[in-house]
Every structure is written in C-alpha cells, then in structure tokens.
Amino acid sequence: MHVALPRTTVPHFVSPFPMDNPIHIWRALCVAAAVVLLLSPAAVTPVAGHNDYGAHSNYLIIVRSPYEYDKRLHQNVSSWHASLLSSVCDSAKETLAADPSAMTRLIYSYRNVVNGFAARMTPEELEKMSKMDWFDRALPEQTYHLLTTHTPQMLGLTGNRRRGGLWNTSNMGEGVIIGILDDGIYAGHPSFDGAGMQPPPPKWKGRCDFNKTVCNNKLIGARSYFESAKWKWKGLRDPVLPISEGQHGTHTSSTAAGAFVPDASVFGNGLGTAAGMAPRAHIAFYQVCYEQKGCDRDDILAAVDDAIEDGVDILSLSLGHEDAVDFSDDPVSLGGYTAILNGVFICAAAGNTGPSPATLVNEAPWLLTVGASTSDRRFVATVKLGDKVEVDGESLSDPKTNMGDPRPLVQDVDGTCASESVLIAQKITGKIIICDAGGVVSTEKAKMAKRAGAAGMIVITPEVFGPVIIPRPHAIPAVQVPFAAGQKIKTYLQTTQGATATFVFKGSTFKNPQSPMVAPFSSRGPNRRSRGILKPDLIGPGVNVIAGVPSIDDVELDPKAAVPRFDIKSGTSMAAPHLSGIAALIKHAHPTWSPAAIKSALMTTAGTTDNLRKPIADVDGKPATFLALGAGHVNPQKAVDPGLVYNMSAAGYVPYLCGLNYTDQKVNTIIYPEPPVSCANLSRLEQDDLNYPSITAILDQPPFTATANRSVTNVGAASSTYVVEVEVPATVKVEVNPPKLTFTALEEVLNYSVTIRSADGRAPASPVEGQLKWVSGKYVVRSPLLIVAGVRQA
Numbered sequence: 001m002h003v004a005l006p007r008t009t010v011p012h013f014v015s016p017f018p019m020d021n022p023i024h025i026w027r028a029l030c031v032a033a034a035v036v037l038l039l040s041p042a043a044v045t046p047v048a049g050h051n052d053y054g055a056h057s058n059y060l061i062i063v064r065s066p067y068e069y070d071k072r073l074h075q076n077v078s079s080w081h082a083s084l085l086s087s088v089c090d091s092a093k094e095t096l097a098a099d100p101s102a103m104t105r106l107i108y109s110y111r112n113v114v115n116g117f118a119a120r121m122t123p124e125e126l127e128k129m130s131k132m133d134w135f136d137r138a139l140p141e142q143t144y145h146l147l148t149t150h151t152p153q154m155l156g157l158t159g160n161r162r163r164g165g166l167w168n169t170s171n172m173g174e175g176v177i178i179g180i181l182d183d184g185i186y187a188g189h190p191s192f193d194g195a196g197m198q199p200p201p202p203k204w205k206g207r208c209d210f211n212k213t214v215c216n217n218k219l220i221g222a223r224s225y226f227e228s229a230k231w232k233w234k235g236l237r238d239p240v241l242p243i244s245e246g247q248h249g250t251h252t253s254s255t256a257a258g259a260f261v262p263d264a265s266v267f268g269n270g271l272g273t274a275a276g277m278a279p280r281a282h283i284a285f286y287q288v289c290y291e292q293k294g295c296d297r298d299d300i301l302a303a304v305d306d307a308i309e310d311g312v313d314i315l316s317l318s319l320g321h322e323d324a325v326d327f328s329d330d331p332v333s334l335g336g337y338t339a340i341l342n343g344v345f346i347c348a349a350a351g352n353t354g355p356s357p358a359t360l361v362n363e364a365p366w367l368l369t370v371g372a373s374t375s376d377r378r379f380v381a382t383v384k385l386g387d388k389v390e391v392d393g394e395s396l397s398d399p400k401t402n403m404g405d406p407r408p409l410v411q412d413v414d415g416t417c418a419s420e421s422v423l424i425a426q427k428i429t430g431k432i433i434i435c436d437a438g439g440v441v442s443t444e445k446a447k448m449a450k451r452a453g454a455a456g457m458i459v460i461t462p463e464v465f466g467p468v469i470i471p472r473p474h475a476i477p478a479v480q481v482p483f484a485a486g487q488k489i490k491t492y493l494q495t496t497q498g499a500t501a502t503f504v505f506k507g508s509t510f511k512n513p514q515s516p517m518v519a520p521f522s523s524r525g526p527n528r529r530s531r532g533i534l535k536p537d538l539i540g541p542g543v544n545v546i547a548g549v550p551s552i553d554d555v556e557l558d559p560k561a562a563v564p565r566f567d568i569k570s571g572t573s574m575a576a577p578h579l580s581g582i583a584a585l586i587k588h589a590h591p592t593w594s595p596a597a598i599k600s601a602l603m604t605t606a607g608t609t610d611n612l613r614k615p616i617a618d619v620d621g622k623p624a625t626f627l628a629l630g631a632g633h634v635n636p637q638k639a640v641d642p643g644l645v646y647n648m649s650a651a652g653y654v655p656y657l658c659g660l661n662y663t664d665q666k667v668n669t670i671i672y673p674e675p676p677v678s679c680a681n682l683s684r685l686e687q688d689d690l691n692y693p694s695i696t697a698i699l700d701q702p703p704f705t706a707t708a709n710r711s712v713t714n715v716g717a718a719s720s721t722y723v724v725e726v727e728v729p730a731t732v733k734v735e736v737n738p739p740k741l742t743f744t745a746l747e748e749v750l751n752y753s754v755t756i757r758s759a760d761g762r763a764p765a766s767p768v769e770g771q772l773k774w775v776s777g778k779y780v781v782r783s784p785l786l787i788v789a790g791v792r793q794a
Contacts, residue, residue, distance in 0.1 A: 089105075105119045177284055178580055182249030186243065186244075192219040197259075207310075247549040250547075251545075266566055267396055267397065288303045313343075317576065318572070339595075347368045348576060361523065366595070373541055376512050383479050383481065385501050391481055394479070412434070423454070428452050430453065442480070445459075449476060456501075459478060464619070514611075517618070534694040539628075547566065606633055643778075651674070705757040707753055708756070710751070714743040716779050720776045729769075
C-alpha cells in the first residue's frame with residue numbers, strides 16, 4: 001500500500017555555494033526561495049497566484065539511481081533537491097530582480113515514494129536539467145483519476161448530480177445485497193471495511209462462517225460449499241472458513257462492491273483510490289471453487305439455493321463450463337432461473353476462449369452474459385533500442401525503476417525462455433532477453449531469467465492479441481510489447497551487431513484512443529444452445545482491472561516491504577462483477593424492477609462507439625461484430641433511465657423452452673419449484689418471439705422471411721411518443737408495425753412486430769447486422785438486429 005507522499009521541512013538554510021561570486025549569490029537566492037516554499041504551509045499544496053515569468057510547467061523530476069544526497073553537504077533530502085533545482089536556475093536569472101517569487105519553484109520534495117521532486121520549470125530549464133548526470137527523466141503534470149480500477153470514472157459513475165454521476169443518483173447501491181460465487185475471500189482486506197455502512201436490510205437471512213469481528217456491514221455473509229468437492233477430489237481438506245489464498249474471489253468481490261481504499265496501486269502503477277462499482281452495497285460471499293480444483297456443479301447449486309433464501313438481490317458468477325451445456329444440466333442456468341423466479345438478477349461471465357466463434361458459456365436468456373472490453377488506461381513503458389528507435393509496450397514494473405545505461409540485447413535460442421538451464425547456458429547475465437509467448441507463463445520466465453542473471457526481459461504477446469497487452473508484475477524489469485512491435489525489436493537484433501536496449505517506465509496514462517475495444521480472449525457467439533438469442537448480451541471492462549487481492553505471488557518482495565493488496569487481472573471474470581455492481585445501482589434506483597427490466601435497461605442503452613466516435617473495434621482493427629460485442633458496451637448513466645424496457649416474468653421463458661423442443665422433463669427441471677407443465681398444453685414460442693432486448697432473425701427456408709414480436713413497457717415520461725428508426729444493409733428489408741408508439745401513462749405496455757425479409761429472395765451468405773431504435777426526445781431505445789441463415793439450434 002502507498003501512503004501519503006512525505007514532505008520534509010528545513011529548520012534553517014546553509015548555502016552550499018561561496019558568496020563572493022554574483023552567480024553564486026544568484027544560485028543561493030534560488031535555493032533559498034525554494035526552501036522558503038518548503039517552510040511555508042503552502043508546501044503541502046501547490047502555491048496559487050505566482051506571477052511567474054516565462055512559460056512554466058509542473059514536472060516530477062526523477063533523480064537517477066544511485067544518486068543520493070550527501071549528508072555532509074545537506075541537512076536533508078529537501079535541501080539537496082533545492083540545490084539540484086538551483087543548478088538550472090541561471091536561464092531565468094533576469095526575472096529575479098523583477099519578481100523574486102518567480103524562483104519559488106520547488107513544490108514537493110519526496111523522501112520515500114520516489115527519488116525526486118516536483119518543481120515548476122521553463123522548457124529551457126528542463127532542457128538544461130536533462131543534461132545533468134543526476135537527471136533521469138521528467139514527467140509532465142498529470143491529473144490522476146479518483147479510482148484505481150478507473151472504470152467507475154470511465155463508466156460515468158463519479159461526478160456531481162449536474163454532470164449525471166450515477167453514484168449520486170443511486171446512493172452507491174446502498175442496501176442492495178450482491179451474492180458472489182467464487183473461490184474464497186480475504187475478509188480482512190480493506191476493500192471489505194464496513195466503516196460507515198448501514199446494517200443489511202431486515203430481509204437478510206444469511207450467515208457468516210467467519211467470526212463476528214471479521215464480518216461486518218460490508219461483508220455480511222460468507223459460507224463455504226465443499227461437500228461435493230471433497231468427495232470428488234481426494235485429499236481436499238475440509239475448509240473451515242470460506243477463505244482462499246488465491247486472488248480470484250477477493251478481486252471479483254471488491255470489483256463489484258469494494259469500499260473506498262485510498263493510496264491503492266500495483267507497484268506504483270494506477271495510484272489512486274480503489275472502489276467497486278457499488279461501494280455501499282453489501283457483499284454475501286459463497287465459496288464454491290477451490291484452487292487448482294475448479295468448481296463443482298453440486299456445490300454451485302447449493303450455494304445459489306442458499307443465496308436466494310438468504311435474501312440476495314444480485315448474483316455474480318464468474319464461472320462456467322467450457323462446453324455448451326444443456327440448460328437443464330447447467331447449474332448456472334438452473335440456479336439462474338430459480339433466481340429470477342425470486343426476483344434476483346443474475347450476471348455471468350461469457351468465458352475466456354475467444355476470439356474463436358461459438359465459444360461462449362452461460363447462454364441461457366435469463367442470464368446477463370457479459371463479455372470483456374478494454375478500458376482507456378495503459379501502463380506505458382518504452383523499449384529504447386540502441387539505434388534510437390523507441391517501441392512502446394506496457395509494464396507493471398515500478399515507475400521509479402531506472403534501467404540506466406543500455407544493456408546488451410539477446411534472444412533465447414528457442415524464443416520461449418521456458419528452460420532455466422538453457423538461459424544459464426546462454427550467459428544472459430546483465431543482458432535484456434527477448435521472450436516469445438508459449439511454454440510457461442511470463443511471470444515464471446521472469447523468475448528463471450532473474451536466477452540466470454538477466455537485467456531485464458521483453459515479452460512479446462501473441463499475435464492474436466493485436467494491440468491489447470495484459471501486463472503482469474515480473475521478478476525483473478520487464479516490458480510487454482504487441483506482436484508487431486516485437487518483430488521490429490527482433491529485426492533490429494538480427495541486423496545489428498552489438499544490439500542494445502534499455503527501458504523507460506512511464507506509469508499510467510489515460511484516455512488512450514480506440515477504447516473500449518473487445519478483449520481478444522472474450523468468448524464469442526453464436527449461442528450454441530439457442531441461435532435465436534444473441535449472446536453475449538453486452539461487454540464491460542475486463543482488461544487490466546485493478547482490484548483487491550490477498551497478496552501477489554508473482555514477484556519476490558523485500559521481507560520488510562508491505563504486502564501488496566491490489567493486483568491487475570483480466571478476463572470476463574472481471575467484466576461480470578462490473579455489471580453486477582452496476583445492476584445493484586439500478587436496483588437501488590428502481591427497487592421494483594424485475595431482473596428482465598434491469599437487463600433490458602443495460603442492453604438497450606449500451607454504446608457502440610469508442611472514444612474516437614468510431615465503431616467499437618475488435619483486436620484486428622475492424623469493427624467488432626455483434627457476436628463479440630452483443631448489444632454494445634455498458635453505459636450506466638443511460639441505463640438508469642432507459643425510457644422503455646422489454647419486461648417479462650420467469651413464466652415467459654416456459655413457452656420458449658417448449659419451442660426449443662425440450663422434453664417436459666427438461667422443462668420442469670429448469671422451472672422447478674414452479675408447478676410442472678406439459679408443452680403439449682402450451683403455445684410454443686419461437687426464439688425470435690421471446691421478448692428479448694436484442695432481435696435475431698433466422699431465415700431458414702424460402703421465402704426467407706421472419707417476423708419477431710415484441711412488447712415494451714414505458715418507464716420514462718408518462719406521455720410520450722416513440723418513432724422507430726431502422727438501419728440495415730440493402731440486402732434485407734425490414735418493416736415495423738406500428739412505426740410509432742404513443743404512451744399515455746407509466747408502466748403502459750405496447751406491442752409491435754418486426755418483419756425481416758431477404759431483398760433478393762435468397763438466404764444471407766453471412767450474418768447481416770443492423771439496428772432498430774425507438775426514439776423520443778432524449779430517449780434512444782436501441783436493439784441490435786442480427787439476421788442469419790441456417791438452423792435454429794447450432
């Protein structure tokens with residue numbers, strides 16, 4: 001954990017310069033002015049109102065290691081920093097007579113967090129300073145964002161009421177209970193501090209298997225399920241408490257509803273205040289997974305069973321089966337149906353086996369299935385080659401790390417750096433080694449390279465990842481670069497005798513272009529169990545998410561160092577709790593809404609463009625398809641006020657299940673504990689007629705026409721008129737009847753139909769994408785429109 005940046009005050013000033021030379025007098029005055037600033041209360045914050053002359057900017061000046069201050073010359077580090085700053089003041093000496101305050105340039109002097117200081121400088125002074133032997137680099141002024149996960153700000157949760165910050169309008173999810181099914185939780189983590197939290201609502205009936213001093217008003221419940229698992233896996237000890245040494249459960253829980261934790265970072269990266277999506281929501285934790293063992297189906301079902309009785313409002317499941325499992329056999333589908341039957345919203349991860357098609361899991365339409373996207377934050381590091389070419393990548397190495405002079409650049413003989421004995425034989429001591437993906441994970445490669453004496457490591461990401469990098473903390477200074485950049489580095493090595501490189505670690509940058517982007521690993525549709533239902537439903541942040549963990553095992557820490565409590569993780573496992581927390585905010589704002597209404601609000605308001613106002617891209621740079629994107633990227637600010645919703649009860653899925661040709665036994669297995677039904681006595685519902693927020697038309701036979709029926713409920717303005725807008729390619733024709741919907745009251749329900757036909761009378765050769773929008777003033781209720789050929793079950 002990082003603490004507040006320490007500052008040092010100086011009791012008196014002793015000039016290091018002789019006073020018999022005008023230039024020395026000038027330097028002394030410059031230093032003295034800087035020290036005066038340190039002595040004043042304004043040392044805590046930047047001084048306002050300086051009448052500086054010239055173009056001054058604030059910089060963080062990093063001093064080269066191993067430069068340290070000489071205690072024989074300086075009383076403390078602040079005096080030393082002031083003397084360093086004074087060495088470049090000559091270029092502005094003419095301004096001293098006019099305004100001595102212009103020389104009060106030293107803003108902060110840091111003792112522990114960084115070897116350096118903050119100062120106001122002109123470009124000329126910075127240029128002169130850059131030539132000093134003690135100078136490492138200068139970082140321009142940067143406004144650090146509130147949250148370490150960064151996604152609350154990116155998603156518009158922060159801000160005041162006038163600017164529409166959803167936290168202000170939803171009270172941060174206060175009173176909502178989020179149930180997390182995962183592999184264990186580190187209850188003592190600061191993200192689960194209950195200070196300032198209200199007690200759980202009276203409906204809460206759960207229990208906490210930790211003692212009373214561990215559970216609190218934040219973490220209100222914690223239970224462990226292992227009865228099935230302990231018999232399935234021999235040697236699995238009976239967990240006494242729902243705790244795990246792994247990171248996953250703590251990370252997902254703190255992402256969904258972690259409390260505010262100041263000074264959080266990952267080895268200095270992403271420094272800020274961490275918080276979950278719904279910081280005032282309660283967490284009920286259910287341990288159903290075990291490290292290196294997985295999650296047993298029966299334990300999952302038992303946990304969902306208890307969670308519903310306990311009184312949770314939201315269920316978040318970052319787990320799934322890699323195969324397409326029948327809805328009647330899948331614990332997530334089974335438990336999810338019972339959850340919505342009891343008014344519990346359920347959110348599940350789409351899987352991490354993309355970008356191949358038809359790889360997603362958790363396909364049932366009553367689940368919110370979440371894919372993963374990137375955010376606009378990067379942890380930038382640059383590889384500076386000996387030929388002056390610079391290649392950008394990312395790194396979690398501490399931004400204060402100084403590689404110093406260029407080092408010899410080498411490549412492992414087989415490229416993967418997966419054999420420690422080979423690395424030692426190659427004599428890589430003091431060198432930077434290039435490693436391709438493959439073999440063991442890069443964190444293990446770094447440990448082997450460290451034992452072999454390497455000074456640093458360049459990790460080349462797989463080509464399929466495109467520009468997306470998932471940095472990990474490594475045991476030695478490391479930079480991870482995209483595949484294309486890695487090939488440039490290799491070409492330089494192969495064509496240059498005595499090739500060298502060094503690293504520059506720049507830390508976090510924000511508002512990076514072309515974000516969000518679909519994550520390369522995020523599983524894709526089509527839905528294998530029900531092609532008429534578009535999955536995933538939408539995407540949310542799932543790449544390089546900073547959240548709480550018990551510790552980090554990938555690097556060797558100094559025995560005296562504080563245990564890291566935050567780490568970066570990526571996956572749809574990280575995207576799902578983002579949506580669970582956002583659903584909690586909507587639940588607080590609209591406590592009577594059904595799970596289907598909340599889901600509809602999230603989907604019909606999802607965004608389809610990135611921060612450059614271009615279509616959200618896949619990692620190949622092309623616009624992402626609906627099979628990767630779903631309805632789009634979550635937009636919480638709009639979701640809380642969607643205008644119209646596609647609502648339905650749990651019973652509405654029964655005719656749909658019959659339409660899938662499920663046997664009565666399978667249908668009744670899914671809908672239990674509802675009374676049994678017979679599909680012969682029900683009207684079967686085609687998939688495209690399910691009242692779903694997205695529309696998938698399957699043109700499976702001549703004349704290649706399909707009609708989808710929908711119902712929308714007014715939750716916006718009582719008196720309102722919505723006009724339809726349809727955007728589709730010329731290869732299909734779409735007719736909406738009626739083209740206008742006029743509402744006279746809230747909760748009024750109106751119906752419409754959409755007829756889709758092939759323009760040339762032939763089945764589409766490939767999926768056709770468009771959109772249908774109902775527009776009324778500020779409201780735009782959008783449904784993705786996907787037209788495909790072929791059979792209805794994949």
